[in-house]
Every structure is written in structure tokens, then in C-alpha cells.
Amino acid sequence: MTDIFSSSDLPPPMSIAAVERDCGIPKDTLRIWERRYGFPAPLRDANDERLYPADQVARLRLLRRLIAAGHRPGKVVALPADELLDLIRGLERPPARRARAGADSAVIPERSADAAEVLGALAAHDAERLRSHLAGLLLREGLGGFAGRVGPGLIHAVGAAWARGALEIHQEHLFTDQFTGVLRNAIGAVAATGGPQMPPRVLLTTLPGEPHGLGLLMAEAMFALEGCACVSLGVQTPVRDIALAARAHRADVLALSFSEAIGAGLARAGLADLRALAPADTEIWAGGACPGLRDQPGVHRLRDLAGIAGDVARWRQSAAAQN
Amino acid sequence: MTDIFSSSDLPPPMSIAAVERDCGIPKDTLRIWERRYGFPAPLRDANDERLYPADQVARLRLLRRLIAAGHRPGKVVALPADELLDLIRGLERPPARRARAGADSAVIPERSADAAEVLGALAAHDAERLRSHLAGLLLREGLGGFAGRVGPGLIHAVGAAWARGALEIHQEHLFTDQFTGVLRNAIGAVAATGGPQMPPRVLLTTLPGEPHGLGLLMAEAMFALEGCACVSLGVQTPVRDIALAARAHRADVLALSFSEAIGAGLARAGLADLRALAPADTEIWAGGACPGLRDQPGVHRLRDLAGIAGDVARWRQSAAAQN
DNA sequence: GAGCCTATCTGTCTAGGACAAACAAGGATC
DNA sequence: GATCCTTGTTTGTCCTAGACAGATAGGCTC
Numbered sequence: 001m002t003d004i005f006s007s008s009d010l011p012p013p014m015s016i017a018a019v020e021r022d023c024g025i026p027k028d029t030l031r032i033w034e035r036r037y038g039f040p041a042p043l044r045d046a047n048d049e050r051l052y053p054a055d056q057v058a059r060l061r062l063l064r065r066l067i068a069a070g071h072r073p074g075k076v077v078a079l080p081a082d083e084l085l086d087l088i089r090g091l092e093r094p095p096a097r098r099a100r101a102g103a104d105s106a107v108i109p110e111r112s113a114d115a116a117e118v119l120g121a122l123a124a125h126d127a128e129r130l131r132s133h134l135a136g137l138l139l140r141e142g143l144g145g146f147a148g149r150v151g152p153g154l155i156h157a158v159g160a161a162w163a164r165g166a167l168e169i170h171q172e173h174l175f176t177d178q179f180t181g182v183l184r185n186a187i188g189a190v191a192a193t194g195g196p197q198m199p200p201r202v203l204l205t206t207l208p209g210e211p212h213g214l215g216l217l218m219a220e221a222m223f224a225l226e227g228c229a230c231v232s233l234g235v236q237t238p239v240r241d242i243a244l245a246a247r248a249h250r251a252d253v254l255a256l257s258f259s260e261a262i263g264a265g266l267a268r269a270g271l272a273d274l275r276a277l278a279p280a281d282t283e284i285w286a287g288g289a290c291p292g293l294r295d296q297p298g299v300h301r302l303r304d305l306a307g308i309a310g311d312v313a314r315w316r317q318s319a320a321a322q323n
Numbered sequence: 324m325t326d327i328f329s330s331s332d333l334p335p336p337m338s339i340a341a342v343e344r345d346c347g348i349p350k351d352t353l354r355i356w357e358r359r360y361g362f363p364a365p366l367r368d369a370n371d372e373r374l375y376p377a378d379q380v381a382r383l384r385l386l387r388r389l390i391a392a393g394h395r396p397g398k399v400v401a402l403p404a405d406e407l408l409d410l411i412r413g414l415e416r417p418p419a420r421r422a423r424a425g426a427d428s429a430v431i432p433e434r435s436a437d438a439a440e441v442l443g444a445l446a447a448h449d450a451e452r453l454r455s456h457l458a459g460l461l462l463r464e465g466l467g468g469f470a471g472r473v474g475p476g477l478i479h480a481v482g483a484a485w486a487r488g489a490l491e492i493h494q495e496h497l498f499t500d501q502f503t504g505v506l507r508n509a510i511g512a513v514a515a516t517g518g519p520q521m522p523p524r525v526l527l528t529t530l531p532g533e534p535h536g537l538g539l540l541m542a543e544a545m546f547a548l549e550g551c552a553c554v555s556l557g558v559q560t561p562v563r564d565i566a567l568a569a570r571a572h573r574a575d576v577l578a579l580s581f582s583e584a585i586g587a588g589l590a591r592a593g594l595a596d597l598r599a600l601a602p603a604d605t606e607i608w609a610g611g612a613c614p615g616l617r618d619q620p621g622v623h624r625l626r627d628l629a630g631i632a633g634d635v636a637r638w639r640q641s642a643a644a645q646n
Numbered sequence: 647g648a649g650c651c652t653a654t655c656t657g658t659c660t661a662g663g664a665c666a667a668a669c670a671a672g673g674a675t676c
Numbered sequence: 677g678a679t680c681c682t683t684g685t686t687t688g689t690c691c692t693a694g695a696c697a698g699a700t701a702g703g704c705t706c
Contacts, residue, residue, distance in 0.1 A: 659696080660693100665690085668685105672681105674680085
């Protein structure tokens with residue numbers, strides 16, 4: 001790839017705060033990696049502050065993905081970029097945190113024909129083609145199939161393509177926007193034509209630090225299809241406000257979405273806080289690709305989006321049994 | 324207000340990371356406030372780590388509001404809670420950052436009947452009522468009137484209500500989600516039924532640090548109504564990627580949205596960087612309520628959303644003149 | 647008033663040290 | 677061979693304290 005910035009010389013180095021935002025690696029961690037492993041090795045500006053060149057930032061993004069997939073920082077942080085790429089390529093569960101919960105192997109076909117078409121539209125920067133393909137998929141699969149099965153696969157494929165450098169960030173943004181548009185339209189249609197709404201009342205949101213809204217939207221679609229009364233607060237609601245909202249809306253279920261982006265520690269801590277603050281009779285359902293999302297007391301782990309229908313049915317049975 | 328958390332005995336003290344998440348105040352800032360102003364004054368756990376009692380966290384939330392409204396930290400951080408409440412109550416622009424740019428007083432009727440209905444629905448936590456009112460407004464005003472005039476007024480009214488403590492954050496989130504849903508539906512309808520798309524090709528996004536997407540969506544609606552070919556990348560696209568995307572999509576216009584949330588410095592620096600990286604023949608149009616958004620070389624300042632039609636017409640005239 | 651200039655304010659960066667929680671590996675037991 | 681416990685290592689987050697650049701306020705002059 002020839003550098004399109006050759007005219008304006010080079011992509012500008014980033015400050016430590018910018019890298020934290022961009023890669024999701026805390027400042028403290030960046031500094032301690034530098035001290036312990038010798039990478040990253042940022043330049044310094046006139047005021048002795050770190051300046052991370054673009055290639056090191058790219059390497060950090062690879063690292064984040066590897067570590068999220070189970071590699072240990074000490075083993076991989078100092079590795080050169082090409083070895084990291086090899087590891088990424090081999091990322092169909094090489095170390096993968098010794099199989100923990102038994103059934104973790106939801107088969108996601110990363111390279112289906114649909115994914116190829118999506119990636120092709122992105123490569124061509126063709127928003128219209130992307131949109132119409134997504135809309136077509138929605139029609140072909142139905143909202144349940146689209147949000148429950150195809151969507152997660154596409155998101156995974158796009159994320160993987162980005163991680164191996166096949167997509168730029170702006171292409172991922174374009175995908176996210178088009179996907180959001182298609183899904184929101186469909187959800188709007190379900191809400192407009194839907195029959196009477198039934199319990200459980202579901203409140204959807206993500207914790208602070210989790211900016212990814214697609215999972216939330218797909219979950220909303222699944223709940224809406226089951227006839228649940230859904231209220232979504234969008235992303236990044238403070239824990240205290242989630243608890244307040246749960247009371248205000250008399251929510252039966254609090255549905256939280258966790259992408260790979262959020263730190264495992266943040267997720268656990270936030271869930272624990274939330275469980276303490278939310279009404280005891282409100283169930284907390286947590287789902288998503290976040291690797292650190294293990295069983296937590298008082299929190300129901302959603303296996304995958306397609307399983308939401310079953311979870312709702314189970315809730316209704318148990319609610320009926322209590323009355 | 325009786326403490327809604329009284330049932331669970333007492334709210335547990337929070338770690339510094341939890342406070343950062345909850346209040347949005349960085350850890351560094353919390354420590355330096357403590358050092359400089361004597362507040363907050365957290366307890367310490369067995370390991371000498373800070374533990375913030377719930378009342379101090381509540382006070383920090385008040386502080387955040389006051390500072391966002393223009394108060395200076397040094398003046399208010401050390402103030403006792405009741406004085407903070409007095410200040411909050413008096414928050415109909417008391418200090419309010421001395422009026423700056425001359426033509427800043429776009430008359431926004433903050434308390435129209437529509438705003439009152441929206442605030443009422445939010446107070447009742449009635450998502451359905453909110454949604455149907457917004458949808459009704461859309462029908463009554465048309466998409467142009469909704470996105471260009473009514474929407475900004477509603478957003479302003481909701482923001483003001485939050486600033487004076489009349490709304491919780493989760494209520495603002497609910498508004499944002501419903502508003503987004505209604506608007507996206509309408510944009511989808513325009514795109515589906517719209518005639519042939521004409522220049523300019525418009526690429527919409529926000530800079531990193533600007534998480535607010537409503538302005539972007541309203542702008543997209545206005546451009547779509549003018550028949551422009553729109554591509555939205557959503558929020559927080561890195562500057563370098565905006566420039567890449569501008570080339571990839573052969574954009575004629577780069578439309579950036581700035582809410583009050585983003586720092587004036589960030590906005591200026593980002594715009595300058597972007598102007599340097601983007602193709603010279605791509606115009607940059609910047610709009611929004613950000614106070615620091617002054618005239619900048621090579622950047623066209625959008626006065627308001629309703630004026631976008633005129634801006635597009637002007638662009639087309641000038642483009643036609645060149646051919 | 648409008649513009650400029652200086653002093654204060656304020657957030658973010660720097661450094662290295664410490665430690666608890668998470669983890670891997672080895673050893674003992676069933 | 678599988679499960680459990682113990683030990684040693686890894687790793688992220690918190691700590692202190694100092695420095696400084698950019699923004700703001702207040703006084704000055706025009």
C-alpha cells in the first residue's frame with residue numbers, strides 16, 4: 001500500500017492519552033509495558049512527553065487482540081510485528097485460556113459468502129451496496145436470524161479484517177453506521193406493528209467504558225421479537241443511573257452488552273456494583289463477546305443472541321410459577 | 324428526596340476507579356483536587372487505597388454539573404454540599420462563560436409546549452409516549468422542520484433540564500435513544516424513496532472526543548433532504564481516518580458536528596489537523612453548539628442546521644460556475 | 647467598550663515503587 | 677488419569693510528588 005499521505009509527509013504520532021482512547025490500553029499499562037518489556041518505545045516531544053508513532057500504535061492494537069484472545073502480555077508484548085501477525089492469523093484458538101466453561105464454541109463462520117460480500121463492499125467504499133446487502137440479508141433471514149445469527153458473524157468478520165490490517169478504521173465505522181441503520185429501521189417496524197407487549201420489561205444499556213452499541217441493538221431486536229417491553233438507554237450509562245432507571249421503569253430484566261473492547265476487569269467490577277445497587281428482584285442478564293465475562297453471582301450469562309428467545313421463555317415460566 | 328437505596332442498608336464506598344466511571348472525573352483529577360482543595364477526602368482501606376463514601380460521590384456529581392455549566396473548579400470544589408445545591412438551583416446561566424462570538428444568540432425557545440411534553444414524558448419515564456410525540460412532531464413539521472428547528476430546541480431543553488438537576492442522566496439517555504430511532508427511521512425512508520442523488524458528496528462524522536451523535540444525524544437528514552449523496556461514519560473517527568475516508572469516497576464536503584461537550588481546544592486542534600490532511604479541494608463544514616468553534620482558516624462554519632439547504636445551494640452554484 | 651498582557655488556575659503528564667489478584671506449574675491425593 | 681492444593685511468577689492498578697502547558701481572569705492601556 002503506497003502511503004497516500006506522502007504529500008503531507010507522514011501520519012502524526014499520538015499522545016499517550018490518544019493511544020489509550022484508540023487502543024483501549026490504560027496509560028498506566030502503557031508505561032509499565034515500556035518499562036518491563038521495552039515496548040512500546042515512544043518518541044518524546046519537546047516537553048518529554050511520549051509520542052507514539054503510527055506503526056507502534058498498530059502493533060498495540062494487534063497486542064490487544066492477542067491478549068484478549070488469551071495470550072499473556074509477557075510473552076507477546078516484546079514480539080516483532082510479523083510474529084504478531086502470524087499469531088493473529090493462527091487465531092483460531094491456539095492458547096485460548098484453557099477451555100473453561102464447557103460450551104464456549106459457538107461456531108461463527110468467519111468467512112461466509114455474506115461476510116465476503118460485506119468486506120467487498122467495504123473495500124470498494126460502496127455504502128449503498130453495503131446497505132442494500134444488509135437489507136437483503138434482513139429480508140432473507142428475518143429479523144431474528146439477522147440479529148441472532150448473521151449479524152454477529154458479520155461483526156466478527158469485520159473486526160477480524162480490521163485486526164489483520166485489511167480494513168481501515170473508517171471502513172469499520174461505515175459498516176457500523178449502515179448496520180445500525182438497517183437494524184434500527186427493523187426494530188422500529190417491529191415496535192410499530194407489534195402486538196401487545198408482555199413481560200418481562202427489559203431495560204437495555206452498556207456500562208461506562210463500553211462504547212459499542214451494535215450488540216445492544218441486536219439484543220433489543222431479539223427481545224422485541226419476543227414481545228418484551230423494551231427500553232434502551234443507549235451506551236455507557238453510569239452504574240448508579242442504570243439502577244435508578246431500573247426502578248423508574250420497573251424493569252424485570254436488565255440486559256447489558258459487552259464487546260471485546262471492554263476490559264474484563266471493568267466488566268466484572270461494574271457488574272458487581274450494579275448487582276449491589278439494582279433492585280434485588282431485577283434480574284441482570286449479561287451477554288457479548290467480552291472474554292472476561294464469566295459467571296458472576298446474581299448475574300445471568302447470556303450464551304448468545306439467538307438464545308435470548310429461550311431465556312425469555314424460561315423467565316416467563318418461572319414468573320408464571322410464582323403467581 | 325428519600326434515599327432510594329435505604330433498603331440495602333448503606334451504599335458501599337467506592338474505589339477511585341469506580342468514581343471515575345461513575346462521575347466521569349479522571350483519577351488524576353480526583354487526586355489533585357484532594358491535594359489542592361481538600362475535597363474529596365476519601366477514607367482509606369487496609370491497603371491505603373482511597374475509598375469514596377457515597378455522599379462525597381454525590382457531591383462530586385454536583386460538582387461535575389456546575390463545572391460543565393461554567394463554574395471554576397477552584398471556586399466550587401471546596402464548597403459544602405448545601406451551597407452547591409443552591410448554585411445548582413440558581414443555574415439559569417449565572418456565570419456562563421461571558422458571551423463570546425457576537426452572533427451566538429440563535430433564539431431557541433427553550434420552553435415551548437413541545438419541550439414541555441417531552442420533559443413530561445421523560446419525567447414519567449414513558450418511552451412510548453416520548454416516541455409517539457417525537458414521531459408526531461416529525462409528521463407535523465416534516466423532516467426538515469424536525470431536524471432543522473424543533474430537534475435542536477428539544478435537545479437544548481433536555482440538556483438544560485439536566486444541568487439544573489431536573490433530569491437524571493438515564494433520562495437524557497432515553498431521550499437520545501428515542502430521538503435517534505425516530506430520526507434514523509426518517510432518514511432511511513428518505514434514502515429509500517429519494518430521487519437521484521446529486522453532488523455534493525457529503526461525508527459526515529465527528530472528531531475523537533465528541534461522542535454526541537444527534538447533531539450528526541440531524542445534519543445527515545438535512546443533507547439527505549437536499550438530495551446530497553451522504554455517507555456517515557458515525558462518531559469519533561480519528562482525524563487521519565477522516566482524511567483517508569474523504570479520499571476513498573471522493574467527498575466534496577466533510578461535515579463535522581461539535582456539541583457543547585467537546586473541549587474548544589480539541590475542536591480547534593482537530594480541525595486544523597484535518598484541514599492539513601484532507602484533500603485541498605474538499606471543503607470542511609463545521610457546525611454545532613461548541614462555544615470554541617470560531618472561524619478557522621479553510622473551514623466553513625455552519626450557522627445552524629436549518630441553514631444547510633442554503634449552504635448546499637451556494638456550493639452547487641459555485642460548482643456550476645467552475646464548469 | 648475593545649484589545650492586550652500577565653498572573654493564576656487547572657488538568658495532564660512525568661517518575662518509580664508497592665502490592666493484591668490472577669495465573670501457571672509442580673506435587674500430592676483420590 | 678483426574679482433581680485439588682500450594683508455591684512462585686506475572687501483571688495491572690494504585691500510590692506519592694513534582695513539573696508544566698494551555699486556558700482563563702483581571703487589570704491595564706488605548
